[in-house]
Amino acid sequence: MHSIVIHFGKKYEDWHLVEPFFYKLQSCNELTFYWEEEAPASNPLFISLVDRMIEQLDRQRIKDWQLIILLNLDDELNRRLRLTTHLSEIRRALLEPLKDKGFYPSQSTLHLIDKIQRTSNYAPIEEGLKRNWELDHYGYLMKSPGWPIVGNAFIEEEIKQLDEEWGEPIQLQDIILDQPGAEFMEALEMKCERVTTCLAKKIDKKKDYLLLRGKKPSHDEWMTKDQLDIVMEDFEKKIKQIRTLPLTPSLTNFTTSGELSSSLKYHVGIQSEIGDIRLIRQEIVQSSHRERMRGYLELSYFLLTISQHPKLIERLEKGSTSVIQISLETERLETLLNHYFMSLLKAKRQLEDQLLLQNQFQTNRFRDDDFSPYTASSIEKRRDGNHPLLKSTKLNYQFFDQWQDQLYKAETILIDRENELLKNSREAIKKLHVVKRRNDILEEEELMDINDYKQDILQKISVVERDVIHSAPGTSEALSKWKNFVTKAKNQMHFLLQLLPNQRQFLMMSFLIIMILFIPFLQMSGSTESTKVTAYFYGIGLVVTLLVTYIGYYFTRHISHQHIWKFQEKTYEYTENIYQMQVDAQHRYNDYLNHLFKLFSLRKYLEKLSLIGEEKKEQNLLYRYHLIKLDEFVQMTNRLLHILQINKESFFSEQEIRVPGIKFEKSITENPIYSPFQQLGVQGSNGHGIEVYLGSAIEQYQSAYLNELQQIRIQEDKVYKL
Numbered sequence: 210m211h212s213i214v215i216h217f218g219k220k221y222e223d224w225h226l227v228e229p230f231f232y233k234l235q236s237c238n239e240l241t242f243y244w245e246e247e248a249p250a251s252n253p254l255f256i257s258l259v260d261r262m263i264e265q266l267d268r269q270r271i272k273d274w275q276l277i278i279l280l281n282l283d284d285e286l287n288r289r290l291r292l293t294t295h296l297s298e299i300r301r302a303l304l305e306p307l308k309d310k311g312f313y314p315s316q317s318t319l320h321l322i323d324k325i326q327r328t329s330n331y332a333p334i335e336e337g338l339k340r341n342w343e344l345d346h347y348g349y350l351m352k353s354p355g356w357p358i359v360g361n362a363f364i365e366e367e368i369k370q371l372d373e374e375w376g377e378p379i380q381l382q383d384i385i386l387d388q389p390g391a392e393f394m395e396a397l398e399m400k401c402e403r404v405t406t407c408l409a410k411k412i413d414k415k416k417d418y419l420l421l422r423g424k425k426p427s428h429d430e431w432m433t434k435d436q437l438d439i440v441m442e443d444f445e446k447k448i449k450q451i452r453t454l455p456l457t458p459s460l461t462n463f464t465t466s467g468e469l470s471s472s473l474k475y476h477v478g479i480q481s482e483i484g485d486i487r488l489i490r491q492e493i494v495q496s497s498h499r500e501r502m503r504g505y506l507e508l509s510y511f512l513l514t515i516s517q518h519p520k521l522i523e524r525l526e527k528g529s530t531s532v533i534q535i536s537l538e539t540e541r542l543e544t545l546l547n548h549y550f551m552s553l554l555k556a557k558r559q560l561e562d563q564l565l566l567q568n569q570f571q572t573n574r575f576r577d578d579d580f581s582p583y584t585a586s587s588i589e590k591r592r593d594g595n596h597p598l599l600k601s602t603k604l605n606y607q608f609f610d611q612w613q614d615q616l617y618k619a620e621t622i623l624i625d626r627e628n629e630l631l632k633n634s635r636e637a638i639k640k641l642h643v644v645k646r647r648n649d650i651l652e653e654e655e656l657m658d659i660n661d662y663k664q665d666i667l668q669k670i671s672v673v674e675r676d677v678i679h680s681a682p683g684t685s686e687a688l689s690k691w692k693n694f695v696t697k698a699k700n701q702m703h704f705l706l707q708l709l710p711n712q713r714q715f716l717m718m719s720f721l722i723i724m725i726l727f728i729p730f731l732q733m734s735g736s737t738e739s740t741k742v743t744a745y746f747y748g749i750g751l752v753v754t755l756l757v758t759y760i761g762y763y764f765t766r767h768i769s770h771q772h773i774w775k776f777q778e779k780t781y782e783y784t785e786n787i788y789q790m791q792v793d794a795q796h797r798y799n800d801y802l803n804h805l806f807k808l809f810s811l812r813k814y815l816e817k818l819s820l821i822g823e824e825k826k827e828q829n830l831l832y833r834y835h836l837i838k839l840d841e842f843v844q845m846t847n848r849l850l851h852i853l854q855i856n857k858e859s860f861f862s863e864q865e866i867r868v869p870g871i872k873f874e875k876s877i878t879e880n881p882i883y884s885p886f887q888q889l890g891v892q893g894s895n896g897h898g899i900e901v902y903l904g905s906a907i908e909q910y911q912s913a914y915l916n917e918l919q920q921i922r923i924q925e926d927k928v929y930k931l
Contacts, residue, residue, distance in 0.1 A: 210315065211274040212516040213262060215243045215303075217295070218284035221322070223502060226849045229549075229842065230509045232877070232884040233914070240516050241265065255302035263312050275519050276304075276314040277512065282338075283324040291341045291429050292321075292929070296482035316522055318515070321490040322508065323928070324501075331928045340430065346929060348473030350430075360430025361415040363473055371465035374403045379460050387455035394452070401448045404465045408444055412437045436476055443472045480931050485527040490926050492532070502852045506542070507535035510918045514899060518910045521921075524903055530926040536919040543855045545917055548866065549885040550846040550857060556868045556882050557839040564832045623784075626791050633795075663822075666815045673808045677801065831873040838877055886914045 212234075234240035243258055266274065280295060281287065287295075296319070307313050325333045333339045343350050349363035379400075384393060415437055422431070432440075447468045451460055474480060479488070491511070493504030511533060515522050525531055850857050867889035869881035881887035898909040900920040912918065 210516075210519045211238070211266075211269075211271045212240045212277060212512075212519070213243065213274060213314075214240065214277045214279060214512065215245075215258065216279040217245055218281055218286050220244060221281065221505065223498075223848075223852070224505060226502065226845050226852075227505045227509045229845075229883055229885055230506075230513065233886045234513065234516055235878045236884075238269065240512075255298070255306075259303060259306045259310075262307070263310055266312050273315055275515075275522065276317045277515070278317070278319045279322065280319060281322040281324065283322075287341070288335075288337050289429070292345045293477070293479045293482050294429055295319075296479060296484075296486065299486070300482060300484060316519065316527075317486045318522055319486050319488050320508075320512075321488065323490050323492045324495045326495075327928070342928075344430065344477065345479045346474075347470065348475070348477035349470065361418040361432055362430050362477070363411075363415075363432075363469070367411055368466045368469050368473075371404050371407055371469060374407045375400050375465045379463065381456070381458065381461050384456070386457070389454070389456060397452050401452055405445060405448055408465075408469070409441065412441050432477060439476050440469070440472050443476070444469055447472075479530075479929060480528075483528045483530075483931075487522060487525050487527060488530040488926070488929060489525075489923075490530070490532045490928060491535070498852055499854055502849065503537070507537060510537065510915060511535055511921065513915060514910065514912070514918065514921065517912065517915075521901060521908075521910060524908075525923070528931075530929045530931055531923050532926040532928070533924075534922040536921075537917050538919050541917040542853075545885055546846065546850055546853070546855060547857050548888050550843070550850060551866045552868050552882060552888045553839055553843045553846060555866050556871065557836065557843055559868065560832060560836050560839060560871070564829070564836060623787060623791070626788070660822075663815060663818055666811055666818065670808065670811045670815065673804055673811060676804045677808055828873065835871055835873060835880075838883070842883060 231240055231242070235242075243261070265271075278299065280292075282292070299317075299319070304313070304317065325335070325338060327333055331342075333342050340350055344362060349365060349368060351365045379397065384390070389397075415432060416434060419431065419434060451457070451463055491504075491508060493508070494500040847857075869887060869889055871882055872880050877883045897912065897916055899912050899915065899918050901908045901910055902920065902922040902924075904924060
């Protein structure tokens with residue numbers, strides 16, 4: 210069963226000295242403390258506490274839990290408020306909201322820390338505390354200093370006035386109970402009427418005092434209108450009952466003061482608000498600092514016991530009041546605290562030595578990577594037989610198609626090479642991602658300062674970042690330039706082929722020349738003059754003309770063919786340049802990948818180096834935090850030993866102390882070193898039985914580690930006797 214402990218008021222002086230005794234249960238999530246000092250100053254404790262408790266119970270899925278409320282009767286607040294007021298507030302502001310939301314505790318205990326000095330009849334000596342106790346215990350005040358200024362509560366003097374109004378006790382000698390005489394009944398009626406009227410006047414006066422107050426009354430020295438009405442109604446029922454036939458023999462012992470006192474105790478005292486809350490009071494002696502601290506230890510052991518054994522509280526009746534006495538074995542307690550003190554002292558010294566080494570912020574250097582293997586595969590040797598047309602190829606109408614087919618093959622090769630380039634680049638990027646995820650290896654060499662190493666890496670990063678910017682490959686222009694070139698080349702080749710002379714043109718030109726030159730022969734054939742010599746010369750001219758025409762045709766054709774072959778060679782050379790452009794683009798991309806990988810590696814080194822430095826700083830902070838805490842706990846335990854007057858000098862040389870390991874990332878409640886019950890080699894693991902005296906009955910409760918607790922006595926309380 211989970212236990213939630215709520216403390217009203219300020220923490221007790223030196224209470225922090227016993228808080229480590231609760232760490233073991235707190236670390237096991239079996240015990241939770243809520244302190245009123247932790248609540249916001251603007252809000253009462255319960256307003257924020259209910260939501261916090263519900264959140265914890267719901268988050269940790271706690272169904273079975275008990276509520277323990279610690280209340281110091283000598284607290285400053287309790288000098289103004291009655292115990293009944295606290296009970297009313299607990300029920301109204303804590304238990305009822307928890308019940309409405311389905312988180313009602315299995316059992317509720319109000320543990321009273323009683324440091325008050327009391328008289329022989331258990332009343333506090335101090336006047337203010339005494340008035341509160343009287344109202345809690347009796348429901349009225351024994352006497353009234355300055356009354357009614359302090360309130361409208363009843364006082365003993367007023368109650369006794371009812372007895373005066375009642376008169377002499379009733380004698381039932383010679384009276385038949387079921388048929389009393391008329392004279393007797395008339396006298397009884399007059400008595401009842403007098404006391405009822407007297408009480409009614411007093412209650413009306415108290416209501417008038419309440420109205421004069423002008424604001425909502427508290428439940429301390431002021432009785433509310435509802436309380437006054439209930440007391441009056443209850444008293445009238447009692448009066449009606451005693452005069453109802455048949456009469457009872459108890460009428461001889463009837464007193465109006467007794468009936469009113471009983472009614473006030475039930476409706477005004479703690480009995481009116483206690484409900485199912487178990488009230489447990491523990492006296493702590495204030496005569497010396499030692500006794501007070503021992504009382505805190507006894508309280509701690511009791512809280513631990515009922516947290517481990519909630520059935521102990523179940524044995525007490527709901528709505529009952531009890532007083533407890535705790536007995537601790539002094540020798541075992543001294544051994545426990547001495548061992549605890551020595552463990553803390555030794556752990557502190559060990560941590561101081563360890564912290565000296567942790568102050569050195571050094572690390573090994575990372576192993577430098579070889580970046581060249583992480584480039585894309587080469588495409589330089591991929592040509593696939595792309596050659597220009599031979600000069601023996603006839604320049605006929607099919608030549609342009611053959612040449613265009615060569616361009617198409619070259620473009621196909623370019624596209625294939627471009628796709629291969631992209632594929633190889635993607636594979637290189639995959640390799641880059643794999644290498645980025647691999648674990649970096651530290652060289653086994655001389656340590657170097659982390660900050661110096663970080664500055665060195667930052668300088669390298671700045672250089673590589675500039676290289677990455679300058680080596681950025683951009684987009685590939687090979688295909689776009691090739692397509693622009695092909696469009697112009699086709700137009701150029703078509704133009705060159707159009708300029709190429711053919712045989713048909715040559716024959717027609719020759720025919721025209723012959724026809725033109727043949728006309729003079731016709732003229733000479735009709736002439737009378739001798740034409741033999743002239744025909745000879747014309748024939749020579751004709752042949753020469755034809756020969757010159759053919760030579761012109763031949764040279765023109767040869768020159769045109771040369772232009773075409775040169776243009777085809779230029780096309781091939783441009784194709785080779787485009788191929789080389791792809792190769793250069795791949796080289797630039799590989800160079801970019803290498804620089805990029807180097808930048809990633811350096812940044813990863815810097816990140817991991819920063820992480821190593823932060824881890825060392827965080828570890829140092831944790832070391833220093835626990836060193837401060839260990840020193841604080843050493844001083845706390847030393848003070849506790851001093852207050853309890855326990856000698857620790859004889860313990861130093863008696864045995865070797867084994868220190869529990871410190872979990873630096875955990876809080877003090879989760880570290881065994883801070884708990885007195887979790888020290889190594891202190892006590893046996895089986896524990897021993899705890900004797901619990903419940904009245905005259907004796908019960909045994911097993912304890913795994915509360916070896917210092919000898920017995921608990923629980924008896925009916927006489928200070929708050931119901």
